[in-house]
Every structure is written in C-alpha cells, then in structure tokens.
Amino acid sequence: MAGQKSTLTWAVHISVAFLVLLWVFPTVGLLVSSFRTGDQIGTSGWWAALLPQEQVVQFRTLDPDDARVPVGDLFVVEGDIFEGGEPLDIAAYGTSSRAVGAFEPGEVSEMGEGETLVLNPDGSYVWTGTDDQISGRGQRIFATVTSPPEFTTANYEFMLLDERNSEGMTRAFFNTLTVVIPATIIPILIAAFAAYALAWMDFPGRALLVAAVVALLVVPLQLALIPLLKLHNEIGIGKGYLGVWLAHTGFGMPLAIYLLRNYMVGLPRDIIENAKVDGATDFQIFTKIILPLSFPALASFAIFQFLWTWNDLLVALVFLIDSSGQTTVMTRQIVELLGTRGGDWEILATAAFISIVVPLVVFFAMQRYLVRGILAGSVK
Amino acid sequence: MNPALQGLITIIVGVGGCVGYFYLSNIVLDRFIFPPKAGDAGRNIRRAEAVRPWLFLFPAMFALGLYLAYPVFETLRLSLSNRLPGGRSEFVGFENYAQMFGEPKFGEALRNNMLWLVVVPAASTAIGLLVAQLTDRIRWGTVAKSLIFMPMAISFVGAAVIFKLIYEARAADAPQIGILNAVWLQFEGGIGSFLFLRLLPIILFLGFAAILAYVAWILVRPILRGDGGGAGAVIGRLFAALVMVWLGAEAVLQALDVATFEFDYGQPQTWLTIPFWNNFFLMIVLIWIQTGFAMVILSAALRGIPEETVEAAIVDGANPFQVFFQIKIPQIMGTIVVVWTTITITVLKVFDIVFAMTNGQWETQVLANYMYDKLFRANDWGIGSAAAMIIMLLVTPILVWNVYNARKEMR
CATH class of the missing domain: 3.30.310 (TATA-Binding Protein)
Structure with a gap:
C-alpha cells in the first residue's frame, strides 16, 4: 500500500513537471530567440541555442x-x-x-x-x-x-534605441503607456463611488441596477464599436487618446463596479454604522473607511484593467490609431511586423517580448491580487 | 501636444474632476438644496439621503449607459438599416441578415465559432481541473500553478507571435526552426511513429470517450433509480448526457480516423494552412492562455470541499478516481459551470488571435474577425452590425443565466 502510494506521488510529480514545461516552453522560445542573431535563428532551432x-x-x-x-x-x-x-x-x-x-x-x-x-x-x-x-x-x-553558444542584445538595441529604425518599438511603447495609465486609474474612482452606493446605500431600484451591471458584464464590446465611433466623430473627439481613454473607462466599468461592490458588501457592518452614529457623512465614510479597507479589491481591478488595456488590440484599432500612424500601440505594431517581416524572427521575437515583459513583471509582482480578483469576479 | 503630457493632464483632470464632482455635489446637496434648517431639518435630511445615492451613481451609470447599453440598441438599429449617402440611413428590415446568411464566409465563421465553443472551454476547463487536482498536494504546487497561470498576462497578439514561431515551417532540406516541424520530421513511419502518432492519440481519444461515457452514466443513473429530481432536472441531466454521448461518439470516430490516416512523413507542414485542422492550431493558443484562469478558480473550489466528505469516501473504500469523479466533481459542479461560461464568453469575442495569425484565411474565419472585416475593411455597417448582433445573441443565454443567479443571491 505504501509503495503504491509513493509511485502515485511520483506520477503526480512527473505529470505536473511535464505540464509546466509544456506551458513555459513557448515563452522561453520567444525569449531565447530575441537574444539571437537572424543568422543563428535561421540555422538552428532555438532549443539548440544553449548547446554549441x-x-x-x-x-x-x-x-x-x-x-x-x-x-x-x-x-x-x-x-x-x-x-x-x-x-x-x-x-x-x-x-x-x-x-x-x-x-x-x-x-x-x-x-x-x-x-x-x-x-x-x-x-x-x-x-x-x-x-x-x-x-x-x-x-x-x-x-x-x-x-560556442552566443547571445546578443543587438536586437533590443535595434528595436528600442536605433533612431533610424522606422519599425522600432519605442514610440509604440510610450503610446501604450499613455493609453494604459489614465485608462486604468479613472474607472477605478468612478466605479468605487458607484459600488459604495450599490453596496451600502438604500434606495429604490438598487437590485435592478446590480442586475443591470451583471448583464452588462458579458455584453461583447464588439457591439459598441460603430455606434461609439460615430458618436466620437459627431461630438468632435474623433480618433485619439481621449476617445480610447473614454472607451476603456466605459468597457471596464461593469467589472469594476461588480468586483468592488462584491468586496464592499462583505465589509463589516458595525464599522459603517458606528461611523454613521458618530455623525460621519456618506462622503466621509467612503473616503476615510471604505476606500482604505477596499484596497485589495481596488488592486485586483487595477491589475485586470492594466493587463486588459495593455494587451488590447481591437479598441486601439478602432478608437485610437488613425492613418498617420503616429499613435500606434505595441500590439498593432507587432501585427504590422507579422505582415511585413514575417520570417525575420529576431525582429518579431524582440518586438513581442518588449510588449510582454511589462505585464509579466506586473503579473509576478501582484499575482496575489490578480488571483483574488478572479475568484471574486466569477465565483460569487 | 505631447501625448504623455496630455495623458498626465487627463489623469489629473479625470481624477481631480471625479473627486471634485463627488465632493462638491455632496456639499451643494447638503448646504444649498436641502439644508437642514430649523423647521424642516428632518425632512430635508431625508430628502438629501434619497438623492445622494444617485450623485454617487451618476458618472458610472452614465458611462455604462453610453458605452455599453446604448450601443446594443444602436447596433440593432444599424443592423436593420442601410447607409445612404449624406449620413442618412434607411430601414431595410432583415435584408442585411439575409445577405449575411447567404455568404459562405459567414457560414464558415459560424461553423468555426461553434468548433471553438466546444473545444476551447472543454479543453481549458479539463486541463485546468487536472492541474488544480495534481498540484493540490505537492510542495512546489504554488510555483507550478504560477507558471501555468503566466500566459494570462500575455496579450493575444504576443501569444500569436509565440505560437507562429512554434508552427514555423522551412523548406525540407533547411534546418527547421519551428519546434512542431522539428518534432514532426523525427517521425518517418517506423515504430516510434506508430506509438506516438497512432497508438497514443487512439488511447487519448478512447480515454476521453470513456470519461465522457462515465460522466453520462453518472448523470443518468439517478434517473434510472428514480431520484433524478424534478422534471427540469431530469431534462437537464438527459440533455447533458446526450451531449456527452455525442462528443464521446465523435471521439471514437476520430480514433478510427487516426488509425487509418495517411501521414505525410518527411515533409515539413505549414500547419496554419491545413484547412479544418488549422482551427485547432489557433485554438491551442487560447487554451494555453485560458487554462491558468480555469485552474485558479477550480483550485480554490477544490480547496473549499469539506475534508470529511473525502475522508468518508476513502473510509468506505473509494479509489482515487471514484473520490475525484463522484465526490469532488459533483461538489464543485457550480464552479465548473461558471468557469465554462466565462471562457465561452471569451471565445465568442476572440478576435486578436485570428486577426494576427491567419486573418481568417485558409478557412479559419470566426465571427468577431468577420465582423471587423465587414465594418472596417468592406465598410459595410449593416452586415457588420448584423454579425455583432449574432455574437450578442449567442451571449444572451449566459447573460440571462447570470442575471438570474445574481438576483437569486441578492434575495
């Protein structure tokens, strides 16, 4: 019985190791390729790069x-x-x-x-x-x-520092950053107030509004493309950063309200009622008690929204990128490169890795909050 | 103006504007509109309390209404009309839909989307569940989960590049730099090829079919015993069992197919151009990303199962498989449904992967990319909106189900 148990444990260890390798392997391939020259990539598979x-x-x-x-x-x-x-x-x-x-x-x-x-x-x-x-x-x-195995950072220098390279990622990198930061911060604040109202204030129609938020959670943003593009053109925003910030704010709103409300409902009732008895207004309760206590939920949503806006292609294509190409974002730049530099893997791998590295750092640094957000967002 | 500066100003204006709005509107409400003056202080406070929630809600409701609710109706209207020169439009009824259903590309997109809808949620949930169960008791489980979860952070476009490198094909006499072709060229019809390309897939397909049959049996058994619950539950169980049997039969057919298939040994394959099968090569990308999501939720659900139920089953002599399928799975069924539906919604919206990898060529079109094609390449708003409405229609059952559950929970 004991022997059988240990073979089973070994089988589990080996299966997990196999799955983990399978899952990590593709990304490692990209990373290794981005440090090789075009010649090296063309003459041998990246898995051979670590050997002579x-x-x-x-x-x-x-x-x-x-x-x-x-x-x-x-x-x-x-x-x-x-x-x-x-x-x-x-x-x-x-x-x-x-x-x-x-x-x-x-x-x-x-x-x-x-x-x-x-x-x-x-x-x-x-x-x-x-x-x-x-x-x-x-x-x-x-x-x-x-x-001997040989690696180089020349690809990164070429894609990030070379000013003559018209396909470089520097501009796209900063454009992405410009899209992401306001599009992450603004919805949090708006949603937090609404979530507090839906969680702790009594008014007729509250249940209906919560249901509406749940419904809008799954509405595909594909439906919003043409009506909103039309609207943006009519009110004079056109294509640009303002439009994409507004769009991301709107599209992120249901998840933000949902996550924050679910979290705030769970906060202890005593604290809030005591504060009310002591004469605190709703505004004070919100800013002094609810916001600090809700930090984990705020962080969860912030990560979601950050990853989603950073990785987004569709919203940027529709609301941001105009024919001048000055406002291109990284995802768009990579798709362009896939078309024009299809076989030049040193360029593609480097460009892709530049766009992947920031989310990966955020992911590993704040994984705890991401997991918590996912659990709060779907299990309840 | 420099976009970065514009961004900074937007953050300040946006955040400052929000805080200012909430702060000032509260002051205005309390001091000027309904001031708690002597005489009607009580009544004014009550009135202020009735208005205040709407002050808190207004910006969010405005954003939701304008950016999500209004477009649903506007898209519906656009899908029923044609654009005329000069910005006007005319109502044409279901003409756009009729035209769309007549297009072969639309049929292809719909078919492929159905394939995606079956395969991706099933595979992601199954592998996620497997990983969650396997990593539950081992010491480095957290690290393993974290690594399998990692692709969640990678954009669909980034993942498309990663997998294009995997599927890369070079001429037969050149060194292969795509791992899939490098592995493929190792097979030349010998004993290894028989083991890995025929026996292993057949075992996997038959094993899959066996699991499905087993699940179907578990679903039907209570009905045969006469305790299947109400009529709705019986119908639900029978339907689910039928789906399982159908999928199982498909798996057995696939196993037979593999047994007789003529492999093109020694030739590097351009995987993304092989009709029908290329859909699966695209799906792998999404499965790779979504498995971590399923794993995280299911892992938490498995942890939440009361120990006593598992221990009781072990004391009664259940083997690990019985414990897993008959004790654990039924208890986390609700969570599995949630994971499944969430991934289903993601699948319906899948755009970036197809856009970046094949752009719908070689019979890989899906609805979201078809819609994008119509809206922004063909500039046909009518058909594009009709395609968007189809996506909406497919999401609606899940939407209704979610709202129903949320309301049940609120009560």
Missing part, C-alpha cells in the same frame, strides 16, 4: 596568382582559414558543395589528377597541384565548425 552550434561555413584559399609557391614541378598554396579571426573546432571539411563533410580534418582530400588539399584541425591548409590546377580563383573549402 555546428554549422557549415564556406571559405576560400588565398588567390593562387599571388600566393602560390613552386615546390619541385608542383605549386603549393598555404594559409589559414581562420586568419585574423577566432579559431573554431573543425568537425569535418570538404572541397565540393555536394560533399561538404567528406573528410576528417588532417586527412588528405584527392581532387583528381594529383591535385590535393589538406585542412588541418588548427585551420591551416595546404593546396598542392600542377601549374594548371593551382590557378584562377582560390579553392573553396567547406568546413563544418562548431562555435
């Missing part, structure tokens, strides 16, 4: 016209393929593109009619042949070399 890379590199010997030396009735060209660079490990070499790994380093390759070439493990070579054979251009050598 094996790749075939083409070299050419020195030009026979300049470098050949007569030895007896033959001619010889000697040199070093790594001349001036870092020596690498040579696993194999060849002299024809059809057999790039035909010979071991140090082995003599016969190229027909007495012409030979030797590539030594240290990169030096000796090319020997007749007057005719050792002429024209230098002989090609295909060497299979292994290079």
Whole structure:
C-alpha cells in the first residue's frame, strides 16, 4: 500500500513537471530567440541555442596568382582559414558543395589528377597541384565548425534605441503607456463611488441596477464599436487618446463596479454604522473607511484593467490609431511586423517580448491580487 | 501636444474632476438644496439621503449607459438599416441578415465559432481541473500553478507571435526552426511513429470517450433509480448526457480516423494552412492562455470541499478516481459551470488571435474577425452590425443565466 502510494506521488510529480514545461516552453522560445542573431535563428532551432552550434561555413584559399609557391614541378598554396579571426573546432571539411563533410580534418582530400588539399584541425591548409590546377580563383573549402553558444542584445538595441529604425518599438511603447495609465486609474474612482452606493446605500431600484451591471458584464464590446465611433466623430473627439481613454473607462466599468461592490458588501457592518452614529457623512465614510479597507479589491481591478488595456488590440484599432500612424500601440505594431517581416524572427521575437515583459513583471509582482480578483469576479 | 503630457493632464483632470464632482455635489446637496434648517431639518435630511445615492451613481451609470447599453440598441438599429449617402440611413428590415446568411464566409465563421465553443472551454476547463487536482498536494504546487497561470498576462497578439514561431515551417532540406516541424520530421513511419502518432492519440481519444461515457452514466443513473429530481432536472441531466454521448461518439470516430490516416512523413507542414485542422492550431493558443484562469478558480473550489466528505469516501473504500469523479466533481459542479461560461464568453469575442495569425484565411474565419472585416475593411455597417448582433445573441443565454443567479443571491 505504501509503495503504491509513493509511485502515485511520483506520477503526480512527473505529470505536473511535464505540464509546466509544456506551458513555459513557448515563452522561453520567444525569449531565447530575441537574444539571437537572424543568422543563428535561421540555422538552428532555438532549443539548440544553449548547446554549441555546428554549422557549415564556406571559405576560400588565398588567390593562387599571388600566393602560390613552386615546390619541385608542383605549386603549393598555404594559409589559414581562420586568419585574423577566432579559431573554431573543425568537425569535418570538404572541397565540393555536394560533399561538404567528406573528410576528417588532417586527412588528405584527392581532387583528381594529383591535385590535393589538406585542412588541418588548427585551420591551416595546404593546396598542392600542377601549374594548371593551382590557378584562377582560390579553392573553396567547406568546413563544418562548431562555435560556442552566443547571445546578443543587438536586437533590443535595434528595436528600442536605433533612431533610424522606422519599425522600432519605442514610440509604440510610450503610446501604450499613455493609453494604459489614465485608462486604468479613472474607472477605478468612478466605479468605487458607484459600488459604495450599490453596496451600502438604500434606495429604490438598487437590485435592478446590480442586475443591470451583471448583464452588462458579458455584453461583447464588439457591439459598441460603430455606434461609439460615430458618436466620437459627431461630438468632435474623433480618433485619439481621449476617445480610447473614454472607451476603456466605459468597457471596464461593469467589472469594476461588480468586483468592488462584491468586496464592499462583505465589509463589516458595525464599522459603517458606528461611523454613521458618530455623525460621519456618506462622503466621509467612503473616503476615510471604505476606500482604505477596499484596497485589495481596488488592486485586483487595477491589475485586470492594466493587463486588459495593455494587451488590447481591437479598441486601439478602432478608437485610437488613425492613418498617420503616429499613435500606434505595441500590439498593432507587432501585427504590422507579422505582415511585413514575417520570417525575420529576431525582429518579431524582440518586438513581442518588449510588449510582454511589462505585464509579466506586473503579473509576478501582484499575482496575489490578480488571483483574488478572479475568484471574486466569477465565483460569487 | 505631447501625448504623455496630455495623458498626465487627463489623469489629473479625470481624477481631480471625479473627486471634485463627488465632493462638491455632496456639499451643494447638503448646504444649498436641502439644508437642514430649523423647521424642516428632518425632512430635508431625508430628502438629501434619497438623492445622494444617485450623485454617487451618476458618472458610472452614465458611462455604462453610453458605452455599453446604448450601443446594443444602436447596433440593432444599424443592423436593420442601410447607409445612404449624406449620413442618412434607411430601414431595410432583415435584408442585411439575409445577405449575411447567404455568404459562405459567414457560414464558415459560424461553423468555426461553434468548433471553438466546444473545444476551447472543454479543453481549458479539463486541463485546468487536472492541474488544480495534481498540484493540490505537492510542495512546489504554488510555483507550478504560477507558471501555468503566466500566459494570462500575455496579450493575444504576443501569444500569436509565440505560437507562429512554434508552427514555423522551412523548406525540407533547411534546418527547421519551428519546434512542431522539428518534432514532426523525427517521425518517418517506423515504430516510434506508430506509438506516438497512432497508438497514443487512439488511447487519448478512447480515454476521453470513456470519461465522457462515465460522466453520462453518472448523470443518468439517478434517473434510472428514480431520484433524478424534478422534471427540469431530469431534462437537464438527459440533455447533458446526450451531449456527452455525442462528443464521446465523435471521439471514437476520430480514433478510427487516426488509425487509418495517411501521414505525410518527411515533409515539413505549414500547419496554419491545413484547412479544418488549422482551427485547432489557433485554438491551442487560447487554451494555453485560458487554462491558468480555469485552474485558479477550480483550485480554490477544490480547496473549499469539506475534508470529511473525502475522508468518508476513502473510509468506505473509494479509489482515487471514484473520490475525484463522484465526490469532488459533483461538489464543485457550480464552479465548473461558471468557469465554462466565462471562457465561452471569451471565445465568442476572440478576435486578436485570428486577426494576427491567419486573418481568417485558409478557412479559419470566426465571427468577431468577420465582423471587423465587414465594418472596417468592406465598410459595410449593416452586415457588420448584423454579425455583432449574432455574437450578442449567442451571449444572451449566459447573460440571462447570470442575471438570474445574481438576483437569486441578492434575495
């Protein structure tokens, strides 16, 4: 019985480890790729990046016209393929593109009619042949070399710091920030007052309003796109930051009221009634008692709204981004890049990671509140 | 003006305006409109108390009304009319709907959305439940959950890039940089291919079918015993059991299909262009994101199950599977429904993933992206609004159910 139990425990550990790896693997792939050059990404999968890379590199010997030396009735060209660079490990070499790994380093390759070439493990070579054979251009050598794993921050420099790069993420990053901060802070305050009224003030129609908030919680914002765009154009806001702030405020309102009201209802009745007996007005009760006590719920909603506005594409496309392209946000920029730079993974991975890193930091720093918000938002 | 500065001013004006509004309106109410003067002090205080909630509510109600309630009706109106030059519009009845239903792209979007609606909530909830149960008792469970929860923070667009890298295909003689093709090329029809591409999927499909059959049996058994509850409960149980049986039968058919399918060994696949199956490659992205959400809620629900019920079952000789399916699951059924419906709503609104990965090409269109296409590419507000109304219609049952539950709870 005990033995059976421990095998079961092991099975659980292994299954969980497997699932966690499966879930983390995609993101790690993006992260690793963003630190590799385009060449590296193209020649091997990112999972191989942590191991030494094996790749075939083409070299050419020195030009026979300049470098050949007569030895007896033959001619010889000697040199070093790594001349001036870092020596690498040579696993194999060849002299024809059809057999790039035909010979071991140090082995003599016969190229027909007495012409030979030797590539030594240290990169030096000796090319020997007749007057005719050792002429024209230098002989090609295909060497299979292994290079140590190599990472670079050049992609990030290119995408964030290079001012000549018209596809850079800097502008989009700050635009996103400009959208997100007001769109997170303003709804909280408006919703908090409404939530207090719905939780602790008595008035006819309260239950109906709560029901309306619950109903609006699931109304797809897709319905709001055209009517509101029309409205914004009619009242002169048009496309721009003001419009997107207002839209995010409106769309975030049901969840904000719902979360905050559910939390405030649970606050102890005694405190509020004592304060009323002591002559505090509703306004004072709200600002001095309810708001500080509701901090966890406020934080939960703030994280939700932050993640949602930061990651949003649709609302920004409809209410913010005009044809000038000056107000593009990161999600939009990435979609553009997917279209124009489809195969350039060093660009795409870097751009995507720049947009992902801020939410990830917020997520790991404030996970507690996010979990609490999710539980309050759906279980009740 | 610099947008950052504009943002800062907006925050100050917005926050200051809110605080100022609430503060001043309260003062105006108390000092000027209904001042508690000698004589009618009591009456004025009561009147002020009756008005005050509406002062607190007004900005929020205004925002809700203008940004969510009004658009529902305006979209309904737009879906029933055609735009005329000069900003006017004419009422055309259901013409837009009729035209939309005639379009093959709309049928495709509807079909795909139904597929999404079945697969994504089911898979997310099932995997979320599995992870919640597995991590419940192990010491590093919190870390594991946190890592599986992480994709929640990643945008759909970011996730689209992540998974496009996974699905990337290069020419057959070039090194594969997409992990899926790199793994795929390892298979060449030998014993490994048989184990992983035929036997394993068949076992998974049949196992899935077995679980569904088992759940259907649990649902039907009380009726056969004669204690299935009222007529509504019996109908609900039978319907749920029928859905389970249907899905189970589909799973068995899939298992047969896998057994005879001709695999294209040795050829890198462009996964996102294979009709029908590419939908699943898109769904994986959403499942990857939503599983953490399901896990968090279900994990809390599992923790909330009273220990005694589980212990009693173990004392009575129930094995772990019986404990899980017959003791734990029934107790958290309400939570499972909540998770399922919440993910269903997310699925109905899914736009970014399809927009960024395929943009509806290769038969992957979904309703939200179809609607966007109509509204902003074809500039056809009538059909676009009609498509939006279809999404609204699909959400409505959940909306009614939520309101019903909320009202029950309020009482």
